[in-house]
Every structure is written in structure tokens, then in C-alpha cells.
Amino acid sequence: MSLRTAARAFPTLVRIGFSEALAYRAELLIWVLSTTMPFIMMALWTAVARDAPVGRYGQEGFVGYFLATFVVRQLTGAWAAWQINFEVRQGTLAMRLLRPISPIWSYAAENLGAVPMRFLVGVPVAIISVLVVGPDAVPRQWWGWPLLALALLGGWLITFLANVAIGTMALYMESSQKLMDVWLVLFFVFSGYMYPVELLPPVMRSLVDWLPFRYQIGLGAEVMTNAHSLPTALKLLAGQWLWVLGMGALAVGLWRRGLRRFAAYGG
Amino acid sequence: MLRRYLRLFGVQLRSSSLLAMQYRGDFLLEGLISIFWTFTALAPLFVVYQGRKAIAGWSFEEALLVVGWFTLLQGVLEGAITPSLNGVVDHIRKGTLDFVLLKPADAQFLVSTTRFLPWRATNILTGMVIFIYAFHQMGRGPSLPGLLAALVLLGTSTLLLYSMWILTVSAAFFVVRVDNLTYFFQSIFDAARWPSSVFKGALSVVFTFIIPLALMTTFPAQAMLGRLPLQALVAAVAGAIAFAFLSRKVWLRSIGHYTSASS
Amino acid sequence: MISVRGLRKHYKVHKRPPGLKAAFRSLFHRDYTTVKAVDGISFEIHPGERVGFLGPNGAGKTTTLKVLSGLLHPSEGEVTVDGHVPRHREAAFLKKIMLVMGQKQQLLWDLPPAETFELNRAIYDVPPEQYKQTLDELVTLLELEELIQKPTRQLSLGERMKCELAAALIHRPKVLFLDEPTIGLDVSMQATMRTFIKSYNERHGATLILTSHYMDDVAALCPRVIVIDKGLLSYDGGLEALVQRVRPEKRVVFRLDQPVEAERLTPLGRVVSHEPTTAVLQVPPEAVSATISRALANLPVTDLTVENAPLEEVMSELFSENKARRAAAAEVGA
Incomplete structure (x- = not known):
């Protein structure tokens, strides 16, 4: 299909994705409520920092950081892997394939449709964070804001594309759910979701820069809480967008090959 | 009566094992995931205890015991409790719970035993390894009464987990489409990875009385260390029984409220 | 258009044998069969x-x-x-x-x-x-x-x-x-x-x-x-x-004034159904008019219709015919 058709149809797709998100608001709320990890981690780390700060992070620092991870997690969420896995198993992927637009676009639109609702949750938390922690809870410099937006977009793209790549594996194996679980485990360890990545032991810290996970959550939260100078932030953003490209190539490649398999074996 | 239910239980367990064997890829990955999960449980622990002797009164090795209990209970939860009760949510959505209710056996029993994931037993092994390592590091063993108390607490913890799940699932009778209740439940259970004294204020009240996570992992770890007062043990047993009783009542009431989804 | x-479409599918032991074995070794969905x-x-x-x-x-x-x-x-x-x-x-x-x-x-x-x-x-x-x-x-x-x-x-x-x-x-x-x-x-x-x-x-x-x-x-x-x-x-090809026989439905004995129907053709006041007979197409005139002469007929066999029946006959032919072919082949 032509990219132009896809681009023209995309706004409508997103709008309908948003209507769907509205219809599922109760579930979205449950999803939001199940994002308890940052709060538990906040309790834990403030307990750790009770007597003396850990690295640069005092109790307030941790509160700011974990509220930021909550906001970033809300805004960069995607669940396409579950969708694709489910639709491959149910055979309803066929309905999407009949349409003259790549299903990846429709998955992207449906996932993006939920962003406004998630924004409604994220913004108050960010405001609370400013009230509790002070101005360090959000970017201080003007350049922090565009960089934050870029980091969030990049984070969402990595998450979404990884979801597509993993979901697509359902076309190769019976269920890609388990693969997603493995991904999630690595995500928890390396993304900065459970602790700021700079607190990791030195060996792991250098490893983390090469993995995609910290660019999903950690980078956004760090930019939001002013952890980096402009040059460092730019360097990390470059790394993030390299991962966006890499993950995009991987996802599209797996998808194309998977579809050929799907067509050979049937749904 | 009891024999009939035991036989039913056996049949359901067998069919779950059959199902488990069907997915080759899953089978291999499953083992890896178990180990990985334990690793996640440990990673933040290592990070937290970098350069810290004790946190909220717990040394690294002692906190390791809590993680061990968490791993063990996670195995119980994900291997024996969650799979079946996820099925209930499906039944409710599709309106097929009627078929279950028509069968001449207790509905709660039937829905609670439909599916098991046998390979989750690996978690129990991993938990054991953690216990042994932790005690080895401490240079001592658990006291015998402590061990007995811990075993009693394993029973109460399982009962508590199960009751909490029944309560969660009961909510599915009142709200439409709650597939993600599982995630909600698991994300809360995740807090049980840490000694309960980490949590202060409101969270500590919530995790002791409303969602008794403290009873599930911190109490047994304390018992193993011989630090659990007898009153606490008694309270845990009484609390678990009360919780189970409450959840049964709520379940019966929810079934009464249930009206089959029209299609 | x-x-x-x-057009041929063949699939390879994994055979899943029943039983716990067999299922366990299939973890390590899988048997595949080719299904000829379209041949x-x-x-x-x-x-x-x-x-x-x-x-x-x-x-x-x-x-x-x-x-x-x-x-x-x-x-x-x-x-x-x-x-x-x-x-x-x-x-x-x-x-x-x-x-x-x-x-x-x-x-x-x-x-x-x-x-x-x-x-x-x-x-x-x-x-x-x-x-x-x-x-x-x-x-x-x-x-x-x-x-x-x-x-x-x-x-x-x-x-x-x-x-x-x-x-x-x-x-x-x-x-x-x-x-x-x-x-x-x-x-x-x-x-x-x-x-x-x-x-x-x-x-x-x-x-x-x-x-x-x-x-x-x-x-x-x-x-x-x-x-x-x-x-x-x-x-x-x-x-x-x-x-016409599968089931050339026609069905003649008679509505009767009063019940008749079964023996009076059998000489006319194959009786498909016989209720007190309705009878359905199956007859070869060339015999339809003869059957009708004989029936009108011998039976208290108030109304009659000539129909084809119901399509469902025609189809099931066609498929079982095909099956029999395949079985025969297989026997010859062996």
C-alpha cells in the first residue's frame, strides 16, 4: 500500500482508537492502578535513603524519580504484543489482512489512541511531584522540554516496535506470550523502572547503555528530573533513536517474514 | 464425598499437564522465565544493599529469605491459583459460567481447579536454593520450631493468596471485562518481595490488614529466623481463616448476583 | 473475473497424539502429516x-x-x-x-x-x-x-x-x-x-x-x-x-381424504414417508405420470405435488457416493 494512503487514514484510525480507549476507560483505570511498581520502589528507596543519600539521590530525589517513571510509563505504554498474539491465535488477524493498509498502522493507531487518557493520569502526578519535590521534578531548562517530548516519543516507539516484533513471533511459534514475559523481566532489570540505572554496579551500567530498555523508561525519567547536562542528554537521545531505527527494522522484517509463513500455513 | 473431590482434582490436574505438554516452545521458555523472574527479584536487592548493611532492620541475608518466600508463593500463585481463576473471568465474559453452575459439584471447587501450570514447581526449587544460600551466608540454620512455624505459615499464606484471588474474581461478576485484574493483582503481590517494615504509614496499614502481604512473606521469614512472636503466628492463622471465610461468603453472594451475559 | x-494447497501439520506419555514424547520428537486441503x-x-x-x-x-x-x-x-x-x-x-x-x-x-x-x-x-x-x-x-x-x-x-x-x-x-x-x-x-x-x-x-x-x-x-x-x-x-444427476427420482406428495393401508402404497413406488393422510413416494422421472394416474384411480387423493428431493439429502447422497467411490478406488489401488 502507499504510504500516502496510510498517512491519510491515520488520523481517523487514531480518533477511533481514542473512542475505543474511552469505551474501555474502566480497564484503563485498572491498568493505571496496576502500575504500582514505582510507588513500591519509592517506598523502598526512601527507606534505604532514610539515613544517608544513595549516590545523588536523597529521599526527595527518589520521590521525584519514581513519580517521573510513573508518568513516563503511562505515556509510553503499548500492548500490541498481546493484541497480535491473541489475534493470531483466534484467526482474526485475517480480518486485518484483508484491508489495504498494513495492520502495523492500525495497531499503532489503537495504541496511540489511549495516550490522551493516560495523559489525564500522568499530568496530575507530575503536578503532585512538583508540589512535593519542587522545581526539580520537571525540566528546569527550556531545552529540557523538547528533549523530554523526544525521549517520550522515542520511548514509545521502542516499546511499540518491540511489542510488534514479539507479537509477530506468534506467527512462528504457538504463543509469543512467554517471550513477552522474558522481555518484561529484562525490562524490569535494565530499564531504570525499579531503580535509577546510575545506581547499578559499574559493569552493568555500561551494559545498560547498549540495551534498548533504559531508553524506554529511564531516559525519559532522567530528562524529566534534570539528571543530565545537554551534551549527555543529546548523546543518550542519539542512542535511543538508533534503537528506534533498529527495532523498527527488526519489527518490520519479522512481520514480513511472519506473514509469508502465515500465508503458507494458514491461520 | 471427599474422595469424589479428590478424584475430580486428579482428573483436572492430569488434563492440565497434557495441555502443558502441547506447547513445546513455551515449555522450554517457562523454565528460563522462572529463573529470570528470580533474578529480577534479586537484582534490585543487590542494588539496594550496595554499601548498606541493613535496611529497615533487615540485613541482606535476612531480606533474601523474604525473597525466597516470595519466589515460593509466586510459584503457588502462578502455578495453581491464577490459571484457573483467569478462566472464571473468561467464563463470565462469554456467559459460559452457566455450564459450570449446572454441574453437580461445588462451583468454587470446579472453577478453582480447572487449570494448573505444573512447571511452576521450579519456583519451589528456586526458593529452596535461596533459603539454603541465605542460611549458609548467615552461618547458621533455622531453628526447628521456627521451621515448623514457617510450614504452618506456608499453609496460611496459600490460603490467603487463594482467598484474595477469589475476592478479586468476585469483582468480575460486577464489572464488565476485567481480564487485566490478573495484572492488577500480581502488581500488588509484587510488593511482598520486600520486608514489610520497609513500608511506613498508610502503606504499612494496607499491607498488613487490607492486603495482608506482610503475613505472607515477612512472617514466614521471621519465623525461620526465630524472630516471630507466638501471638503473631496465632494471629496469622486466625487471620487467614477469617479471610477464607469472608471470601467464601463473598463468592456465594457474587454467584447469586450473577446473571448470564446475553449474546 | x-x-x-x-490450485493445490497442502499443509504440514503436527500430529498431537492423545495421552500424557505421548504428549511428553512429542516434546522432543514431532510427527508431521501433510494435509491436502485443496488438491x-x-x-x-x-x-x-x-x-x-x-x-x-x-x-x-x-x-x-x-x-x-x-x-x-x-x-x-x-x-x-x-x-x-x-x-x-x-x-x-x-x-x-x-x-x-x-x-x-x-x-x-x-x-x-x-x-x-x-x-x-x-x-x-x-x-x-x-x-x-x-x-x-x-x-x-x-x-x-x-x-x-x-x-x-x-x-x-x-x-x-x-x-x-x-x-x-x-x-x-x-x-x-x-x-x-x-x-x-x-x-x-x-x-x-x-x-x-x-x-x-x-x-x-x-x-x-x-x-x-x-x-x-x-x-x-x-x-x-x-x-x-x-x-x-x-x-x-x-x-x-x-x-437431476445425483437424484433423478421425483417425489410425489399425495394428500389423502382418509387414511390408507401401507400395502396400497407400496406397489406405486418407494414410500419415503407415510402419515395417516399424507404419503410421499419416490419414483423415477419417466414413471411420474403413470404413477400419478394409477394413484388417482386407486386412492382417495385430494391434492398432489411433484418435487425434487430436498437439497440437503441430495448433497449428503452425493458426498457418500464420492466417499464410496474413493474407498473403491483405494481398494483397487491396494
Whole structure:
């Protein structure tokens, strides 16, 4: 299909994705409520920092950081892997394939449709964070804001594309759910979701820069809480967008090959 | 009566094992995931205890015991409790719970035993390894009464987990489409990875009385260390029984409220 | 319009043996068997034709439809639909066709059907004028006014299927594949669907292929049928001619003034059913008039009709005939 058709149809797709998100608001709320990890981690780390700060992070620092991870997690969420896995198993992927637009676009639109609702949750938390922690809870410099937006977009793209790549594996194996679980485990360890990545032991810290996970959550939260100078932030953003490209190539490649398999074996 | 239910239980367990064997890829990955999960449980622990002797009164090795209990209970939860009760949510959505209710056996029993994931037993092994390592590091063993108390607490913890799940699932009778209740439940259970004294204020009240996570992992770890007062043990047993009783009542009431989804 | 030559579709499937031990063994070693879903069929369909695919379950009807709509790649053979090769899945091709599956839906479950229509408008890039016109037409013909603003989940199965069909026609496909479109619907809803599908075909000259378990659907819609059995094409032609070939005998239904004994019926022909005041006899076509005159002379007949055997019966006879022939062939082969 032509990219132009896809681009023209995309706004409508997103709008309908948003209507769907509205219809599922109760579930979205449950999803939001199940994002308890940052709060538990906040309790834990403030307990750790009770007597003396850990690295640069005092109790307030941790509160700011974990509220930021909550906001970033809300805004960069995607669940396409579950969708694709489910639709491959149910055979309803066929309905999407009949349409003259790549299903990846429709998955992207449906996932993006939920962003406004998630924004409604994220913004108050960010405001609370400013009230509790002070101005360090959000970017201080003007350049922090565009960089934050870029980091969030990049984070969402990595998450979404990884979801597509993993979901697509359902076309190769019976269920890609388990693969997603493995991904999630690595995500928890390396993304900065459970602790700021700079607190990791030195060996792991250098490893983390090469993995995609910290660019999903950690980078956004760090930019939001002013952890980096402009040059460092730019360097990390470059790394993030390299991962966006890499993950995009991987996802599209797996998808194309998977579809050929799907067509050979049937749904 | 009891024999009939035991036989039913056996049949359901067998069919779950059959199902488990069907997915080759899953089978291999499953083992890896178990180990990985334990690793996640440990990673933040290592990070937290970098350069810290004790946190909220717990040394690294002692906190390791809590993680061990968490791993063990996670195995119980994900291997024996969650799979079946996820099925209930499906039944409710599709309106097929009627078929279950028509069968001449207790509905709660039937829905609670439909599916098991046998390979989750690996978690129990991993938990054991953690216990042994932790005690080895401490240079001592658990006291015998402590061990007995811990075993009693394993029973109460399982009962508590199960009751909490029944309560969660009961909510599915009142709200439409709650597939993600599982995630909600698991994300809360995740807090049980840490000694309960980490949590202060409101969270500590919530995790002791409303969602008794403290009873599930911190109490047994304390018992193993011989630090659990007898009153606490008694309270845990009484609390678990009360919780189970409450959840049964709520379940019966929810079934009464249930009206089959029209299609 | 549609041309299929030597189409074959073979799958390799993993055999899953029953039993715990066997299941465990299959973890390490798997047996595969080749399933010949479609094993060499050819046909041509002209623009505007309405063709019914008939065949027992697992005959390869759905597989053929999926190949025609580009969802499955053929293992062998050539397929073109309106000059396109389906498996290339070009946008131009996808915009011309639609596959409606009675058991799978494209409507968004928790949103009103109107939203799915709008979604399809965007996806198929339908010009606003045409969209409005098509939608008005569909809403009027299918009586959807009340339905399209209600969430899909609140609609009954029949209402949902009507909306499903409407959603499939938003882009006015030139080729329409219908896979069991009336499954589970009540008789009057089936009739509504049939009338609508026929009128769509007549108004827009769309080509139509239908599979259905309900012979009434096929009889009402399809002048031509293609019978597929075990992946092979066993008949292609008019429905009427098929019935003549498989079951040339006619059925004569007599309504009687008063009950008669069975012995008085048997000399006339094979008795299909005999209730106190109705009797159904099966007779060879050349003997119909003789039978009727004899019956009129001997029995208290008040009314009579001559019919073909019910289509369902014809079909099941055809399939069991094929099966017997295959069994015989297999024996000869061995």
C-alpha cells in the first residue's frame, strides 16, 4: 500500500482508537492502578535513603524519580504484543489482512489512541511531584522540554516496535506470550523502572547503555528530573533513536517474514 | 464425598499437564522465565544493599529469605491459583459460567481447579536454593520450631493468596471485562518481595490488614529466623481463616448476583 | 473475473497424539502429516456471477476462499482475480474484494458499528460523496438506522451480521466472498440476508462466491454451484442439473381424504414417508405420470405435488457416493 494512503487514514484510525480507549476507560483505570511498581520502589528507596543519600539521590530525589517513571510509563505504554498474539491465535488477524493498509498502522493507531487518557493520569502526578519535590521534578531548562517530548516519543516507539516484533513471533511459534514475559523481566532489570540505572554496579551500567530498555523508561525519567547536562542528554537521545531505527527494522522484517509463513500455513 | 473431590482434582490436574505438554516452545521458555523472574527479584536487592548493611532492620541475608518466600508463593500463585481463576473471568465474559453452575459439584471447587501450570514447581526449587544460600551466608540454620512455624505459615499464606484471588474474581461478576485484574493483582503481590517494615504509614496499614502481604512473606521469614512472636503466628492463622471465610461468603453472594451475559 | 487453474494447497501439520506419555514424547520428537486441503482444482467465474461452493466440512471450501482473497498462498497452481494475483496483496486488489466470515467479525466490539464504517471509509479511502451514498443505501436496505449508534456488543447476532455485511460493503467491492454468512441466524434473518446479497449483486454487478451449510441459501442465490469434496472438484455447473444427476427420482406428495393401508402404497413406488393422510413416494422421472394416474384411480387423493428431493439429502447422497467411490478406488489401488 502507499504510504500516502496510510498517512491519510491515520488520523481517523487514531480518533477511533481514542473512542475505543474511552469505551474501555474502566480497564484503563485498572491498568493505571496496576502500575504500582514505582510507588513500591519509592517506598523502598526512601527507606534505604532514610539515613544517608544513595549516590545523588536523597529521599526527595527518589520521590521525584519514581513519580517521573510513573508518568513516563503511562505515556509510553503499548500492548500490541498481546493484541497480535491473541489475534493470531483466534484467526482474526485475517480480518486485518484483508484491508489495504498494513495492520502495523492500525495497531499503532489503537495504541496511540489511549495516550490522551493516560495523559489525564500522568499530568496530575507530575503536578503532585512538583508540589512535593519542587522545581526539580520537571525540566528546569527550556531545552529540557523538547528533549523530554523526544525521549517520550522515542520511548514509545521502542516499546511499540518491540511489542510488534514479539507479537509477530506468534506467527512462528504457538504463543509469543512467554517471550513477552522474558522481555518484561529484562525490562524490569535494565530499564531504570525499579531503580535509577546510575545506581547499578559499574559493569552493568555500561551494559545498560547498549540495551534498548533504559531508553524506554529511564531516559525519559532522567530528562524529566534534570539528571543530565545537554551534551549527555543529546548523546543518550542519539542512542535511543538508533534503537528506534533498529527495532523498527527488526519489527518490520519479522512481520514480513511472519506473514509469508502465515500465508503458507494458514491461520 | 471427599474422595469424589479428590478424584475430580486428579482428573483436572492430569488434563492440565497434557495441555502443558502441547506447547513445546513455551515449555522450554517457562523454565528460563522462572529463573529470570528470580533474578529480577534479586537484582534490585543487590542494588539496594550496595554499601548498606541493613535496611529497615533487615540485613541482606535476612531480606533474601523474604525473597525466597516470595519466589515460593509466586510459584503457588502462578502455578495453581491464577490459571484457573483467569478462566472464571473468561467464563463470565462469554456467559459460559452457566455450564459450570449446572454441574453437580461445588462451583468454587470446579472453577478453582480447572487449570494448573505444573512447571511452576521450579519456583519451589528456586526458593529452596535461596533459603539454603541465605542460611549458609548467615552461618547458621533455622531453628526447628521456627521451621515448623514457617510450614504452618506456608499453609496460611496459600490460603490467603487463594482467598484474595477469589475476592478479586468476585469483582468480575460486577464489572464488565476485567481480564487485566490478573495484572492488577500480581502488581500488588509484587510488593511482598520486600520486608514489610520497609513500608511506613498508610502503606504499612494496607499491607498488613487490607492486603495482608506482610503475613505472607515477612512472617514466614521471621519465623525461620526465630524472630516471630507466638501471638503473631496465632494471629496469622486466625487471620487467614477469617479471610477464607469472608471470601467464601463473598463468592456465594457474587454467584447469586450473577446473571448470564446475553449474546 | 476469477480464474483458478490447478490450485493445490497442502499443509504440514503436527500430529498431537492423545495421552500424557505421548504428549511428553512429542516434546522432543514431532510427527508431521501433510494435509491436502485443496488438491488440484480449476474453474473460471465471469463478472457478475453468483457461485455457491458446496462440500462437507473440511472439504477445502474455506481454504479456497482464503487463497482467492490473498490470505493464503497456494502451494501450486495459478489464481487471478480481476487481473490481480491475490497473494501479492496489492492495495488495488484488496480494495476490490471483501471476505465476510460468519464466524469472525471485523466490527469493533465495544463501539457502535458507525465507528467501524468510518474506520473502513478511512482505510479504503472512499470519497466522502460515495461514502454517504453507499451508507444511505445500506442503512435503508438493511434497516440499520436504529442499530448503527448502539455499541456492537448490545446487538443481537442477526443485527450484528447485518452491520457486519454493511461494513464489508462500504468500499463497494467488485468481488464478494461470503463464508457461511448466515450461520446461526434465524430463518427470517437468513431470508433478509439472501435478498440483500442478491440485490447487491444485481445493482452493482458484483461477482459473488458463497459457501453455506444452509442449502436454502445456495438454492436461492446461486444459479451455479461448484462442489468440492476432499480437496477435489467433483461438480461444476447448474444446481438444477446437479440435482437431476445425483437424484433423478421425483417425489410425489399425495394428500389423502382418509387414511390408507401401507400395502396400497407400496406397489406405486418407494414410500419415503407415510402419515395417516399424507404419503410421499419416490419414483423415477419417466414413471411420474403413470404413477400419478394409477394413484388417482386407486386412492382417495385430494391434492398432489411433484418435487425434487430436498437439497440437503441430495448433497449428503452425493458426498457418500464420492466417499464410496474413493474407498473403491483405494481398494483397487491396494
